[in-house]
Amino acid sequence: MKDATGAITPLGVVVIGLLRERDMHPYEMLRLIRQRRDDRLVGGSRGTLYHTVARLERCAFVTEVGVDRDGNRPERTTYSLTDRGAAAAADWVRDHLSRTDRPREFRVALAEAHDLPRADVVDLLRRRRATLQEYRDELRAGLAGAGERGVPLQFLVEVEREQVILDADLAWLDGFLIRLADLDIPWGVQELPAETMARLAAFRESVIA
Numbered sequence: 001m002k003d004a005t006g007a008i009t010p011l012g013v014v015v016i017g018l019l020r021e022r023d024m025h026p027y028e029m030l031r032l033i034r035q036r037r038d039d040r041l042v043g044g045s046r047g048t049l050y051h052t053v054a055r056l057e058r059c060a061f062v063t064e065v066g067v068d069r070d071g072n073r074p075e076r077t078t079y080s081l082t083d084r085g086a087a088a089a090a091d092w093v094r095d096h097l098s099r100t101d102r103p104r105e106f107r108v109a110l111a112e113a114h115d116l117p118r119a120d121v122v123d124l125l126r127r128r129r130a131t132l133q134e135y136r137d138e139l140r141a142g143l144a145g146a147g148e149r150g151v152p153l154q155f156l157v158e159v160e161r162e163q164v165i166l167d168a169d170l171a172w173l174d175g176f177l178i179r180l181a182d183l184d185i186p187w188g189v190q191e192l193p194a195e196t197m198a199r200l201a202a203f204r205e206s207v208i209a
Contacts, residue, residue, distance in 0.1 A: 010108040011042040016089040019081035028208040061085030098127040
């Protein structure tokens, strides 16, 4: 479904992730996005959210399942996730989890990676690690060569910073892959204990009530 993933934005992936939990109307989505601080990744504008939901509906990734009104409040349309939408979002996450050229999209893909099988996530992150390792080694060699040529620090400081960030990213990846290989650590909501799921659901409902 590669052609379909082009219609999905990072915010759209987050919306689909919310609808995996249960049917919602956009106001509930907005409340959860802000409470969970997902607005760090995708912003929190009401207008952008409603536009995104409308676009997902046009692509048949979500579908309207009801309209209700509470007192004098405006009507609220509730949406449900379609199989097509779930598959398209999973493809989007797979596509961006191994990429190194789109850091914003990677953060969203990582946040939603729990919807993919553990083995898929391990494979994709290992690919990402290999690419980062190769780039980091190129930077190290470049810095070493520049030092030998006597290039002043002021011309190298940005590259030096990028190398430090890459070192940290690789160290985090190594640690996370070790934890992900531990089958005693749950991965995906289907592996979470029932009491944990009930607690998370109760907290969610308290936020959007």
